[in-house]
Amino acid sequence: MYSPEAENIIVVKDLVKKFGSFVANDRLSFEVKKGEIFGFLGANGAGKTTAIKILCGLSYPNSGELTVGGFDIYKEREKIKKNIGYMSQRFSLYDDLTVFENIRFYAGIYGLRRRVIEERASALxxxxxxxxxxxxxxRDIPLGWKQKLAFSVAIIHHPKIVFLDEPTGGVDPITRRQFWDMIFEASRNGITVFVTTHYMDEAEYCDRVSIMVDGKISALNTPENLKKQYDAESMNDVFLKLARTKVN
Amino acid sequence: MFSILVDHIEKHFTRVKALNDISFTVDKGELFGFIGPDGAGKTTLFRILTTLLIPDHGKALVNGLDVVKDFRKIRQDIGYMPGKFSLYSDLTVEENLNFYATVFGTTVAENYDLIRDIYSQIEPFKKRMAGKLSGGMKQKLALSCALIHKPSVLILDEPTTGVDAVSRLEFWEMLKRLKNSGISIVVATPYMDEASLCDRVALIQNGKIMAISPPSEVIKTYPRQLFSIKSDDIFSLLNDLRQIPQMHTVFAFGQSAHISFKQEPLTENFLYEYLCKKGHSNIKISHIQATIEDCFMDLMIKPQ
Incomplete structure (x- = not known):
C-alpha cells in the first residue's frame, strides 16, 4: 500500500550513469515508500535496467545520492544485497536442480539456517x-509453477524490497494474474515491490508508476492520477502519449 | 491455393506432447495470429512450417509444397524470424543484411523497396554491431533480414515479446503494410491485445488449438454474461468477489475485476449491496462484452 507518510525505503537523488558519451540515467530522482508496489516503466533502452543494477548494488553510478533500505549505495553494498530480493524472467531457477534444491540453494546463499530453510521450504x-x-x-515443472516458485524464492529471506524485472513475460493470462495475487500479498506483508513490465494492464495494479523516457523520469504518480493528467483511458494510452515521441 | 495448410500434425518430445492434432489453413495475403503463452507449442509448430523439424504425424504444405519432401524449395519462399535474436552479434547492421541477401542469391538494392519503411529507421546505425542494438532496433533488423529475399510467406515467432508498448504498436503497423503488399504472415504472440490486429487467430494452449476465428467472432463465442467491477481497493475487491458462491471466474483487468457466474448472473443491485456491506467505496458495475483475454482464460479452464 502506498502512503505519502510512510518512510522512504529507496531514495534516488540526481542519479547519473554514463557509458562513454551515452547518458543512460540523466539526473534521475525519485523516492519509493515502504510497502508500496512501485511500477518502473519505460521503453526499451530508456535506462531501466541500468538503474535497477545500481539499486541492487551491482554497478556504481557516476554521481548522485542513493540509499536502498536505508543503506548507502556506495559504502554499504553488501548490506543492500542482504536486504533485497531479485527476480527476472531470464534469471530465476536452476533447471537441473529439484524444487527443494533450488529453495535450499537460494536460502543458503542468504545465510538461513538448515532448520529455518526446512520450515520455510515446507510452508512454501x-x-x-x-x-x-x-x-x-x-525443467520438468510447468512454466507457471516456475514463475511462482521463482518469486517465492526471491523473498525466501524476507527482504525489505524485492526487485522484479519483467517477471511475467510470456506466461499465460491466468498465471500472470496468480502471480500478481502473490505480489499483492507480499506487499500486504510489508515487502516493498519494485517491478518492471511491458504489460500495461499490470501497470494499473501498481500503487504508483514512474515512466522513464531517454534516461529521465517523465511522469510519476498513481495510475488513476496519471490517467487524469494525460486525459487517457488506460495506462497503455498514457504510456503511448509519453513514450511515442521518442525515436528508438 | 492456401499459403499454408496443416493437417493433423502431431509432435512428441521425450517429456511432452508438444503438438496434439493441429489443423489449420492460412489464405494468401492473410495475417494469421497464434495467441498463446510460452510452452503452448507455437515454436515447435513454426519450426515444422520452416522445415527445421519433422512432424511425427500429419502433413503440412507451404505454398502447396510438402515441408518434408520439398524443404529446399520452401526455404526459398519463406522468411523466418525466430523467437530468439539469431542474427550475428559481431557483424554490423549492414553486414548482417548483406549476408542474408547473399545467402539467398539476391542483393539489398534489388529488394530495397520492400524493406525501405523498416530498414530506413535503423539505417543511421548501419555501422553498429548488431549485438549493440536496443531491443526495438534488433527486431527491426531481424525483420529486414527475414524480408530481404522477398518471401511470399513470413513466419514470425514472438517478434514483440519483451518489446515496449510503443515499439509493439509500430511493429504491427509495419506488418499491416506488408500484408497489404500481398505477403502471407503467420505471427505468434503472448500478448492477447495483439489478437485484434490479425485477420484470424488461433488460440493455442498445451499443444492444442482451442479456437480459430476472426477476433471479432472469438469474442462472440464467450458463453457467459460478464461484468466489470471497480472499487477503491482492487486486492480486497478480488478476494471479496471470489467469496460469492455463484461466481464462476474472477479475474483482474487493470483496476477492474471481471466476474462471470456459473448459471444465472446475480443482479447489479445485489453485487452493489454485497460490496457495500464488505466496506467498498466508489463501486462501479457494468455489463461488458468479453475481450480476447476473457475468452482465452475461459477456454483454458474448460475441462479438456
Whole structure:
C-alpha cells in the first residue's frame, strides 16, 4: 500500500550513469515508500535496467545520492544485497536442480539456517500446492509453477524490497494474474515491490508508476492520477502519449 | 491455393506432447495470429512450417509444397524470424543484411523497396554491431533480414515479446503494410491485445488449438454474461468477489475485476449491496462484452 507518510525505503537523488558519451540515467530522482508496489516503466533502452543494477548494488553510478533500505549505495553494498530480493524472467531457477534444491540453494546463499530453510521450504510448497513436486527437476515443472516458485524464492529471506524485472513475460493470462495475487500479498506483508513490465494492464495494479523516457523520469504518480493528467483511458494510452515521441 | 495448410500434425518430445492434432489453413495475403503463452507449442509448430523439424504425424504444405519432401524449395519462399535474436552479434547492421541477401542469391538494392519503411529507421546505425542494438532496433533488423529475399510467406515467432508498448504498436503497423503488399504472415504472440490486429487467430494452449476465428467472432463465442467491477481497493475487491458462491471466474483487468457466474448472473443491485456491506467505496458495475483475454482464460479452464 502506498502512503505519502510512510518512510522512504529507496531514495534516488540526481542519479547519473554514463557509458562513454551515452547518458543512460540523466539526473534521475525519485523516492519509493515502504510497502508500496512501485511500477518502473519505460521503453526499451530508456535506462531501466541500468538503474535497477545500481539499486541492487551491482554497478556504481557516476554521481548522485542513493540509499536502498536505508543503506548507502556506495559504502554499504553488501548490506543492500542482504536486504533485497531479485527476480527476472531470464534469471530465476536452476533447471537441473529439484524444487527443494533450488529453495535450499537460494536460502543458503542468504545465510538461513538448515532448520529455518526446512520450515520455510515446507510452508512454501504447501502454499503453492507443490508438495508432490518437492523432488522434481525444475525443467520438468510447468512454466507457471516456475514463475511462482521463482518469486517465492526471491523473498525466501524476507527482504525489505524485492526487485522484479519483467517477471511475467510470456506466461499465460491466468498465471500472470496468480502471480500478481502473490505480489499483492507480499506487499500486504510489508515487502516493498519494485517491478518492471511491458504489460500495461499490470501497470494499473501498481500503487504508483514512474515512466522513464531517454534516461529521465517523465511522469510519476498513481495510475488513476496519471490517467487524469494525460486525459487517457488506460495506462497503455498514457504510456503511448509519453513514450511515442521518442525515436528508438 | 492456401499459403499454408496443416493437417493433423502431431509432435512428441521425450517429456511432452508438444503438438496434439493441429489443423489449420492460412489464405494468401492473410495475417494469421497464434495467441498463446510460452510452452503452448507455437515454436515447435513454426519450426515444422520452416522445415527445421519433422512432424511425427500429419502433413503440412507451404505454398502447396510438402515441408518434408520439398524443404529446399520452401526455404526459398519463406522468411523466418525466430523467437530468439539469431542474427550475428559481431557483424554490423549492414553486414548482417548483406549476408542474408547473399545467402539467398539476391542483393539489398534489388529488394530495397520492400524493406525501405523498416530498414530506413535503423539505417543511421548501419555501422553498429548488431549485438549493440536496443531491443526495438534488433527486431527491426531481424525483420529486414527475414524480408530481404522477398518471401511470399513470413513466419514470425514472438517478434514483440519483451518489446515496449510503443515499439509493439509500430511493429504491427509495419506488418499491416506488408500484408497489404500481398505477403502471407503467420505471427505468434503472448500478448492477447495483439489478437485484434490479425485477420484470424488461433488460440493455442498445451499443444492444442482451442479456437480459430476472426477476433471479432472469438469474442462472440464467450458463453457467459460478464461484468466489470471497480472499487477503491482492487486486492480486497478480488478476494471479496471470489467469496460469492455463484461466481464462476474472477479475474483482474487493470483496476477492474471481471466476474462471470456459473448459471444465472446475480443482479447489479445485489453485487452493489454485497460490496457495500464488505466496506467498498466508489463501486462501479457494468455489463461488458468479453475481450480476447476473457475468452482465452475461459477456454483454458474448460475441462479438456
Amino acid at each position: 510448497m504447501e502454499k503453492l500446492a507443490m508438495k508432490e513436486s518437492r523432488n522434481m527437476l525444475i
